[in-house]
Amino acid sequence: MPALAGPDEPWNLQPTLAGWHASLAINQRGRDMGAGEAFAWWRLPWTWTRPSGWAIEPHLAAGLGWLGGRGETAGTFRLGPAFSVRPPESPFWIELGISPTLLTRHTFGGLNLGINFQFTSYAGMNWDVTRHLGLGYRFEHMSNASLSSHNPGLNSHTFTIYYRF
Known part of the structure; x- marks a missing residue:
């Protein structure tokens, strides 16, 4: 069974890492769509x-950006x-996550x-x-989880550059 470390230090407001995501939609419904986002991660305690030394660290992830295509931007x-x-x-390390996402349109x-x-x-x-600079790739899926009768979903290739504090 994995060891669970409790809070080893007080949680502070300095992010663990911050950077930029650039995305290109890959499914047919999302053709001509792209996105950009400034993001930050805060390590939870x-x-x-x-x-074996493998570690799983939880984070709080936030992003602020845009989604656009077909003459419209949100x-x-x-x-x-x-x-x-x-x-x-x-x-090398793996990231997994899910975020409720608000769009202006x-x-x-x-x-x-x-x-x-x-949801993304x-x-x-x-x-x-x-020590401070990193690059990444992730596959993203955004949809409204059938909260609406229209739920085409958007799949994207997302490329990342980040700074580790």
Whole structure:
């Protein structure tokens, strides 16, 4: 069973990392759609560590950006849990997360996302190039979870650059 470390230090407001996501939609419904987002992660005060050295760290992830295409642009805001899965002594790590997402509009030309409230789930791989600079890729899926009769969903390739504090 993995060891669960309790709060090892008080939670503070300095993010663990911050950066930029650039996304391109890949499904047919989302063609011609793209997004950009400034984001930050705050490490939560728990860590699960396996005897092998693998660690799972929970984070609070927030993003502020835009989603656009087909002559229309929306502002976006998301906030939700994320997890990093780290092997011992490796610059590579996995990220998993889901965030409730607010949009300032939900129609883009002929694409109707249903409502302004969506969920964005993702899984990706990151590389700490240096102690502070990193690059990543993640697959994202955004949909309203059938809260609306229109729920086409949007799948995206997302590329990341980040700074680790």
